[in-house]
Amino acid sequence: MNCRKALAIAVAAFGIITFFAMPSLAAPAGAMQVIGRANQPIGHYEFCKTYQSECAATYKDAGPLTLTEDNWRQLLDVNYTVNTSITPMTDQEIYGVEERWAYPRTVGDCEDFVLLKRKMLMQKGFSPSDLLITVVLQPSGEGHAVLTVRTDRGDFILDNMRNKVMLWTDTEYTYLKRQSNDDPARWVKLQDGRATAVGSVTQ
Secondary structure (H helix, E strand, O other): OOOOOOOEOOOHHHHHHHHHOOOOOOOOOOOOEEEEEEOOOHHHHHHHHHOHHHHOOOOOOOOOEOOOHHHHHHHHHHHHHHHHHOEEOOHHHHHOOOOOOOOOOOEEOHHHHHHHHHHHHHHOOOOHHHEEEEEEEOOOOOEEEEEEEEEOOEEEEEEOOEEEEEEHHHOOOEEEEEEEOOEEEEEEEEEOOOOOOOOOOOO
């Protein structure tokens, strides 16, 4: 996936003020719908062979995260911290291969940003069932990876291309597939409710 793009530096506190100034915010009407199984991306398959414990279904889905001011701040902090500490580079530039998913140290592709954010949030106590790696299409047609966070106020997106954490319906992406909420090695096909048809990708 080609995820190289300049990051806009934003003030993290803005999201906190904006979100909690709207206490009536509820889950969007056109929620992402799971419409079947999907192929696991090859990069994630290879990642799971290396990090087997992180791809094992050792938890149960307890339902979407109850969003509070504290965990909202944690989402913003992790998104901002990873976005500003990792330099975006393609797998071809880093490893000389088209696709490799790995935890980044100083540089990484979009899926590497997602892996690190997911790991950091799990270390803070977030359930893996609410932290779902998601494959999308950009308006340009290029593939991209983001982290979907399921909450009782809707699905929010952590993205290396922006520091603002947004509802998925407010993004410009077409949503293709994501991890299953009850098995991190299984993937499901999505129809996001904003388009008549959404396809799936194999990588």
